[in-house]
Amino acid sequence: MDEFPVKVGAMLYTLVDPNRGHEVAYNRWYERDHFYGGVMVGPGTLAGGRWVARRAEKDLRFPTGVDAEVAVADPLDAGSYLATYFISADHVAEHFAWANAEVFKLYEAGRGFEERTHAHTALYLFRRAHHRDADGVPVELALDHRFAGLVSLHVDRAEAVSADDLDDWLAGPGRERWAGDDSPVAIVATWRPIIPKGEEGKSPMKLGSGPGTPARSMLLAFCDAAPADHWDRFRALGDAIDTSGLATVRLAAPFIPTVVGTDTYADQLW
Numbered sequence: 001m002d003e004f005p006v007k008v009g010a011m012l013y014t015l016v017d018p019n020r021g022h023e024v025a026y027n028r029w030y031e032r033d034h035f036y037g038g039v040m041v042g043p044g045t046l047a048g049g050r051w052v053a054r055r056a057e058k059d060l061r062f063p064t065g066v067d068a069e070v071a072v073a074d075p076l077d078a079g080s081y082l083a084t085y086f087i088s089a090d091h092v093a094e095h096f097a098w099a100n101a102e103v104f105k106l107y108e109a110g111r112g113f114e115e116r117t118h119a120h121t122a123l124y125l126f127r128r129a130h131h132r133d134a135d136g137v138p139v140e141l142a143l144d145h146r147f148a149g150l151v152s153l154h155v156d157r158a159e160a161v162s163a164d165d166l167d168d169w170l171a172g173p174g175r176e177r178w179a180g181d182d183s184p185v186a187i188v189a190t191w192r193p194i195i196p197k198g199e200e201g202k203s204p205m206k207l208g209s210g211p212g213t214p215a216r217s218m219l220l221a222f223c224d225a226a227p228a229d230h231w232d233r234f235r236a237l238g239d240a241i242d243t244s245g246l247a248t249v250r251l252a253a254p255f256i257p258t259v260v261g262t263d264t265y266a267d268q269l270w
């Protein structure tokens with residue numbers, strides 16, 4: 001089969017800082033309890049992955065000077081641990097209805113963690129996957145593949161520019177910026193935020209910056225090498241997006257995978 005029925009439909013993207021002095025405790029709580037109890041056991045969860053931005057990765061983020069009203073990370077270095085979860089296309093509504101209720105149940109049961117601050121936690125709908133290779137890793141398997149790096153680029157599209165227009169540019173003129181010769185970027189997946197209505201976004205804690213407007217898009221790049229080793233490629237991509245007239249980059253942020261079952265990197269966040 002060239003096509004399989006299991007498809008990613010949505011993602012939870014949650015970027016969080018442990019409060020200083022609570023790095024190890026937060027990492028262990030999240031990894032050994034919340035990663036599973038808060039998302040993975042929910043209906044329709046395909047996969048989850050944890051990533052980290054050490055001081056070294058935070059120092060690479062751009063652009064600077066983004067207005068607080070449209071910033072994703074405010075300040076720019078907010079957010080150390082990133083968790084990404086893929087939800088099956090067949091269970092998006094079911095999963096998020098479960099999650100909205102479950103998070104309150106967990107906190108009521110004493111299974112929350114107060115010593116943390118969300119930088120940006122939002123839900124995203126999957127749009128399209130752009131692949132470097134003709135027969136590369138399917139996006140549905142990207143989190144289980146354990147890529148060596150991840151880069152998220154949040155952009156705000158210009159007036160009258162659709163998400164399809166941005167995808168067409170990434171597949172056409174913009175492709176050379178991320179999939180050129182010797183590129184370590186295997187997949188660029190595009191997403192649009194789910195903007196909650198009414199009580200849909202209710203949570204027992206503040207979730208940091210909001211999802212943005214309907215003009216917001218996110219590019220999630222899965223890399224075969226650590227982003228720091230090829231950051232010039234993302235600088236070039238960001239410049240190309242900004243000068244294309246299609247969109248403005250609000251945050252480009254690199255991450256490396258956590259070492260599951262250990263506290264590796266917990267002492268390198270600041």
